[in-house]
Amino acid sequence: MPLAHTPEELSAWLRLTLEPGIGPATARELLQAVGLPQRLYSLSRDELAALLPPPLAAQLARSPSPQHAATLERTLRWAEHPGHHLLTLADAGYPRALLAIHDPPPLLYLAGDPSRLSPQAIAIVGARHATPDGMANARAYARHLAQRGWCIVSGLALGIDTAAHEGALEAGAAGGGTVAVVGTGVDVVYPPRNRGLAERIAAQGAIVSEFPLGLPALPHQFPRRNRLVAGLTQGTLVAEAAARSGSLITARLAADAGREVFAIPGSIHSPLSRGCHALIRQGAKLVESAQDILDELGAGSGSAAPPPEPALPRDPVLAGMGYGPVHVDALAARTGLAVPQLQARLLELELRGLIARLDGGRYQATPMR
Structure with missing residues (x-):
């Protein structure tokens, strides 16, 4: 995908997330103090020392290690592929819900649909x-x-x-x-x-x-x-x-x-x-x-509830249930469904009000069907 930032800008974001000793909360405080990561890495060691302990200030003032430089290059290449995305705190597509937590990640890696x-x-x-x-x-x-x-x-x-x-x-x-x-x-x-x-x-x-x-x-x-x-x-x-x-x-x-x-x-x-x-x-x-x-x-933004599914005799679970109470094991034998699949279907039918759960692992169709 086209990057939302220049490679230089994105490299600065990536490098910030790779810095030993700087977690998401500290990174956010630094960004609030100086702005974007490129600005952070343009500061001198003395300017950084006003924001960080001396060892961390010296670390950020140095060029990235060869290992980190290789990671940055590899990640930028990864982000060029379709379906691969890097979302920073500065991106409009960064999930707003995460901004409300104490330590949102400065950068998210995403494979799929943002x-x-x-x-x-x-x-x-x-x-x-x-x-x-x-x-x-x-x-x-x-x-x-x-x-x-x-x-x-x-x-x-x-x-x-x-x-x-x-x-x-x-x-x-x-x-x-x-x-x-x-x-x-x-x-x-x-x-x-x-x-x-x-x-x-x-x-x-x-x-x-x-x-x-x-x-x-x-x-x-x-x-x-x-x-x-x-x-x-x-x-x-x-x-x-x-x-x-x-x-x-x-x-x-x-x-x-x-x-x-x-x-x-x-x-x-x-x-x-x-x-x-x-x-x-x-x-x-x-x-x-x-x-x-x-x-x-809230009800959600989906359209209405899905259309009702067919009842007896076309629905195999309802058809196998009949009109009296039936144990789940007996129903599995009648329908040929594996128990996990059957239980998922029974819960769905229960949620729709088509069946009722009884004691002892038994179920019964409701009169409304």
Whole structure:
């Protein structure tokens, strides 16, 4: 894509993000003091020393190291390719929601469509080792919200993140899309088994990172990733989480930024419900349907709700259900659907009011059908 800045200007932005000892918060303070990065790097060592400790002032006054110079050149070449973007704090396309957090990244790497960084976005996060119910919930909520114009933001991890991205993609090109915020370089897929999903997101949505190209997965980078997941959105939905979970960090960061926090309750016997129950005790909004979220945040900019799907006898799940209560295992046998797919479909039908969930894993069609 054509660069929004000259190569010299963009090199200064990139170099600032690569400086050891200067994180996003310090970088923002420097930019507020002196203006754009090119101006910062035009200052003398003494002028820099008025803003920074002497070692950092000396560091910025020197020319970039050969290693950093090579990284700058490689990144500028990367940004010339279609679908590759570098967004700085000075760009009109930089997500406005991030400007409200304490330490917005000076620069974002983006693979995909920058327009997917919608102001109308919600995060869906949760356990990596999720239950089938948790995966079905995340997938159905993401699809339902994306169909109504909401962009679904998550972290490309296994489990709930994967289900959320897939649900948003199922809403199609007319939906709100999905954005994956990664804790690696934007060109690194982690976990590797999500490579196919990452390619679909880059083609139909966007992958975003604040980390340099090629940076592998390191544990300390994921809490930083989580603050961007929370910061890009109007609210965060935790679909399933243990009592000690990175998803709870994301929820706390969302609350600290003044964003809404939602949680789906679960069985009192499930360890993966405890994080959601703790959030609800702390003031998160309990949600039983996607409409609960829409009622809180607004209906969305999507057109109306999708047209109703066919009922009996053309809908295989409703046709297999019949008129009496049926257990999910029996319904899986009748329809031939895998249990995770069936649970996602059951939740969708429940959200539409076509079926009711009963005790003991049973479902029944509602009389209105």
